[in-house]
Amino acid sequence: MDNSIIRVETLHKSYVNGSNALHVLKGVDLDIRQGEMVSIMGSSGSGKSTLLNIIGILDNYDAGAYYLDGIKIEKMSETRAARFRNKYIGFVFQSFNLISFKNAMENVALPLYYQKVSRKKRNMIALEYLEKLGLREWAHHLPSELSGGQKQRVAIARSLISKPKVILADEPTGALDSVTSEEVMEILKEVNATGISIIIVTHENEIAAQTQRIIRLRDGIIESNEVNHNFSNEVSAGVLLEQR
Amino acid sequence: MFDKDRWQEIFIAIKQNKLRSVLTAFGVFWGIFMLVVMTGSGNGLVNGVTQGTANFASNSAFMWTQNTTKPYKGFRQGRWWNFNNRDMEIIRDQVPGVDVIAPRLQGWDVSQGENVHRGLRSGSFTVNGDYPAYNLIDPSEMIHGRFINEMDIHLRRKVCIIGERVYEVMFERGEDPVGQYMKVSGVYFQVVGVFRTLNPNIQLGSNKSESIYVPFTTMQQVYNYGDRVHYFGFTAKDGHSVAETAEQVMAVLKNNHSVAPDDNDAIGHFNVEEMVRTMTYLFLGINMLIWIVGIGTLIAGAVGISNIMVVVVKERTKEIGIQRAIGARPWTIVSQILTESVFLTTLAGFMGLSLGTLVLHGVDTALTHAQASMPADEQVFFTNPEIGVTMAVASLIILIITGLIAGLIPAQKAVRIKPIEALRHE
Structure with a gap:
């Protein structure tokens, strides 16, 4: 498959805790194509976070293989891993993880700072992204002055600014009420429509139902991997731009 | 950055x-x-x-006589002895490490009471007999006039140079002292200079600013010191250690005066190099x-x-x-x-x-x-x-x-x- 963006083959991972080894991933195979929007579901302890961490090059795996955009990701130096993360992957977290003393614009611009883009230029680009997400007038506010939904939108803007191939969203709506969750999902879908693959880890069925494919993990192996027939890729037009 | x-x-x-x-x-x-x-x-x-x-010559040492502590060649222990002019010549001849040598007279007996008079002024000051070489060991700068020179020594001129304090006491402020006469312990001396020591933290026997230096030879003659040398300072030549040179000098002196060679207390000495x-x-x-x-x-x-x-x-x-x-x-x-x-x-x-x-x-x-x-x-x-x-x-x-x-x-x-x-x- 040429257009596979993430390919995982018989992935194994265990955590050693003292004398106990906890086998978390027991041979996971996964193939996510470019432009796909996939959800990974599973109860806690099923290994979904571990899988996401490995895909996000935040963690190493023990056996198997992982190809990101056709490049084999193996044990590598932190510097190289950081470069890969910066270039290929955007992260969206449940708890937003914005830097508290930087305003919205600076938070969004941060990934470009690590690419050594000049301050003026990266702030300009950050403003563009904030504009797209309807947060232009909040650019100079600190995270503490923003609502949950706004914070998550800032985080999405931050994940987008380095033009990644994949966005990894770990419970992106976990801390939001249903209305805001819906907004965030709309945004993610819109992002997906531009061709960026999105992987959402969630345990909410309503969220998973909005993705093209639902992968269920149980006890470290893939239980089911089915195409979601109810998926509709039409974005509720105009919702985004009219907000606030 | x-x-x-x-x-x-x-x-x-x-x-x-x-x-x-x-x-x-x-x-x-x-x-x-x-x-x-x-x-x-x-x-x-x-x-x-x-x-x-x-400014004090760091390669210098001083020596003075003390009572002998050992009997030697028929002499009893505890004998008092003196350096003399001949010693200085012999040292110059026999100890190659000596560079300059400056014999001194410390006029204790002429420095008592109000020993210096000039008109209505009088004061009590120490009198030293000196060679020009002394200025090479313990340098002074001249505020007025000049230091003692070889002609003074040779002709036994009755001239003197005085310390700052002496000038203050014996002269009017701003007065030119050069050429003036002072009576020092009963003898008139012509003042030829006023000196200020460059080493105020080193005092040898008396406060230098309250001292009068007269030519060594003059002092021997005028105050009846004969050929005595009270103490002397010398410097070692480059490449000679002061301590070694001092040993040689002491050996020569002991030999001259029939002092036991192993009588270490018969000669007092002070090694500036070591102090430094x-x-x-x-x-x-x-x-x-x-x-x-x-x-x-x-x-x-x-x-x-x-x-x-x-x-x-x-x-x-x-x-x-x-x-x-x-x-x-x-x-x-x-x-x-x-x-x-x-x-x-x-x-x-x-x-x-x-x-x-x-x-x-x-x-x-x-x-x-x-x-x-x-x-x-x-x-x-x-x-x-x-x-x-x-x-x-x-x-x-x-x-x-x-x-x-x-x-x-x-x-x-x-x-x-x-x-x-x-x-x-x-």
Whole structure:
């Protein structure tokens, strides 16, 4: 498959805790194509976070293989891993993880700072992204002055600014009420429509139902991997731009 | 280097914990402050002592006779003896290591009571008989006129040169003393100069500013000293050690006067070279002590900084995790922590350096004022407490290195944080 963006083959991972080894991933195979929007579901302890961490090059795996955009990701130096993360992957977290003393614009611009883009230029680009997400007038506010939904939108803007191939969203709506969750999902879908693959880890069925494919993990192996027939890729037009 | 994002983080970190930052920085501030003040004071001591002795010939020694302590060649022990003119000639002939030799007469018996008169003025001053060579060992500068010269010696001229204090007592302020006559212990001498010693911290028997020097030969004749030499100073030639030369000189003298060769107490002597060496080691010791204490204090301060940086890293674990997740390289994090540590250290140290210099300057000013109001011949053992530019630059470099070392452990800790663990850190 040429257009596979993430390919995982018989992935194994265990955590050693003292004398106990906890086998978390027991041979996971996964193939996510470019432009796909996939959800990974599973109860806690099923290994979904571990899988996401490995895909996000935040963690190493023990056996198997992982190809990101056709490049084999193996044990590598932190510097190289950081470069890969910066270039290929955007992260969206449940708890937003914005830097508290930087305003919205600076938070969004941060990934470009690590690419050594000049301050003026990266702030300009950050403003563009904030504009797209309807947060232009909040650019100079600190995270503490923003609502949950706004914070998550800032985080999405931050994940987008380095033009990644994949966005990894770990419970992106976990801390939001249903209305805001819906907004965030709309945004993610819109992002997906531009061709960026999105992987959402969630345990909410309503969220998973909005993705093209639902992968269920149980006890470290893939239980089911089915195409979601109810998926509709039409974005509720105009919702985004009219907000606030 | 100047990167707004990096400095923003540093300032935020410092501002959020003002008290903590100040207390931490105080350790380093105090370390450098102590180092500067102590080094400055040490320098003040060295300056004070060397300023009063620096011009004294450091390759010189002095000798005088003492009672013999051993019977020898039919002479009893406890015999009193004297050096004489012949000794000086023999030393010149037989001891090749001697460069200049300056015999002296110390006129104890002519220096009693009001021994000096001029018109209605009178005073009590010490009289010394000297050769021109004495000025090569214990140099003076001439305020008026000239030093004793070879013609004075040769012709046994009744001329004299006088110390500053003698001039003050015996002459009108501003009066030209050269050519004037003074009666010194009953004999008239013509004043040919006024000298000011360059080594006020070394006094040989009497206060030099209250002394009158007359030509050696004149003094022997006028005051009935015959061919006696009370004591003499000499310098060693380059390449000869003073101690060895002194041994040879003493051997010659003992031989001349039938003093037992192993009678070490028959000749008193004073080796300036050794004294200088002792002083040098003393100063070296003081300096080492200062640096040990200063560096020790500084290390204590650095440990404080290191400690607090570990806390800072711990507090920022999550932030660091986020930064790592969105592409910060380990080096970015390390340099961030190091910059913060170096910044804190250097800032604190710079303040310590400034305050220390200020304190030294204050002391210096106070000392200068105090000295101005002191009598001129007061001995001074503390002048110009200061640190040089080298010292300032060195301490700044030490600070930066200290900061780097202090930041190293925390920075390593920060890098070891795994992004996932940091992100779980709620």
